[in-house]
Amino acid sequence: MKFPQYFSLLIVSSLLFACSNESDSDTEKSGIPAVITPVPLDTYFPPITRTDEWETVSIETLGWNENQVDNLYTYLEDNDTDAFIILKDGRIVIEKYFGDFTKDDNHAWNSAGKNLTSMLTGIAQQEEFLSITDATSQYLGEGWSSLTIDQELSITIKNQLTMTTGLDYNVEDAFCTDPECLIYLNDIGTTWYYHNAPYTLLDDVIANATNTDFNSYFSEKIKEPIGMQGLFIKVGYNNVFFSTARSMARFGLLNLNQGTWDDTPILLDTAYFNSMTNSSQDLNLSYGYLYWLNGKSSYRVPGSEVEFTGSLIPNAPADLYAGLGKNDQKLYMVPSLDLVIVRMGSASSEIQLGPSGFDNELWGLINEIIQ
Template sequence: MSKGWFLIPLLILNLSVQAEDWPGEQWPSGPTPSGPAIEALEHYAFPLRDDASREGIRTDALLVIQDGRLVYERYAGPTTAQTPHLTWSISKSLLATVFGVAYGEQRFALDDPAAKYYPPLNRHPGLTLADLFHWASGLDWQEDYEYAPLKSSVVAMLYTRGRHDMAAFTARHESFSPPGQAFRYSSGDSNLLAAALKNIVGAARYPDYPWTALFEPLGIRHATWETDASGTFVGSSYAYLTARDLARVGLLMQRDGRWGERQLIPKDWVAFSREPFVHFQAGQDEAVPGGHWWLNRGADPGLHPWPDAPPDTFAALGHWGQALYVIPSARLVIVRYGDDRDGSYRHNELLKRAMAAFAGKGQP
């Protein structure tokens, strides 16, 4: 049995560079935090690590940005600051952010028919791009994982009969409801968007578009995004970024799409990402769906899935405990990578402890 963790010390850098202009791996840093609240956060996030049974909370990385400065960073297991970590379904929110750049280029409208950009969806008239962003395509999809692989649409898409062309596999599904009327979380909806993006930006630009549109302007140099055999990005699942690079995306969203002197993503796209889907019903998922991001508020003002976090908290979430939390009111961006297998990790618990450790400590 292998138990243990290691700490990458946080370097205090004397940098005059502003966070918006972070080049490469340079990071403006704040003082190393300490005290009981930090200890309580670490006690939850970094218990003794059991690499034999893979039980319990198994945090690979925890990083906190406050007021645009790196104030906390710790790694465990095989993960380091240089490791591009599999983000799983955080990829969906990354895809939405890439779409935000194309939206700012006026390449599409949210109410455009999805079939305009992906013709196999002609068999599903009325389906719009906005419906796909809300995971409300109306397609009869089963998002089951290890616990029910035989009936799982997503397992079939990623690993068996759908893996060569994931969007085509998804488009062949029958409908269970009219488009836009019901939330059903679907990695297939995300891969339909990834296929539509190819026609939105053009086949020639598509292979490099996430890099030229988003990653390179943010100073992200080492991102990987896998494609299926058809050359379509696996927008649901297979983007890899370091914790520091993912934090750049969070900071962009915290700042309403602005990076340095450039409005990289329109403010109204960020607003769409953070607007609750009106037909979501409490209890359908662990958080409220927005535009391919997850929210801590619903159309019902009393709905707060993470009660110990501010209502304006929003997040990109992935399988096995991946999370990018953005808390504008507290000026916080938190990246948490994990290798959780038993479901014991709780978003609210980490957010509660992070708020106790960091909220109110930054400069106004």
């Protein structure tokens, strides 16, 4: 007896449905869980051979809120961002470029590059080329400023690292490093003011102490060992570092691992690293050795003599430390969350030399994703 074709299909479908139910039932009875991608717990270091190879981890795997990512992207784009990266344990979670900017394009770090100079100073000290308690004059010679000899000899490398030189920041050009621009205002170590000129002179201190070109020493000690690219370029009086966003992320990862890249020690001096990333003086608790610090009880900002009460970035984790540059160049490092976050672009609103309102707004959106 022959069945019509639709009866044959009905019988086959019923059998498949029965088998499917039986299979599902058997899986449930066996207790076999659904496949879940484990969260990698080890720290990943991308290869130093300057390839595109870099491990990623998904937002879903981390259990973060993917629904909030578009809000973050909209905010970044609306605020003239060129590049944005989030690393978790060294792996890329988010990497986004805007407009014509690409992962191969270089961007100015501006004052976020102060972090590079600070770490390089620590390396020069561990190699015994200098001590941060040395007088700056030991490496720049007599007459590098318009101070008296005694005043000049009182300024140390540590004063340059901590913005406590006492030099006059009210001069016509606060970036000027010529002797006539470097005049006495306050006793050394009695005031904190974000003064670029004494910081810039650290480059000459390091070059003279090591008897080598500043870029060459940086390349040998930091850039090449961790696979960065980029270059310090003279812009007026300033020495500005330019690199890709991924190179900035690499340096952030080096910091997150306290100066060690994978198994290669870069900055061995743990005492210096701890001093660099903690309050370096009592005048601005939110400042280390050229690093900005969150979670302190008060802070001062560039261009102001006022002390503000509270944390530098209230929305951000208390243990965050950062490189913060003009036009909102951001390098955030958060040890408690194993995060490195990079933002490069133009100014989000009004031009600021370091911290700005953009930091807190951005962290509000980041929290919506990671929490």
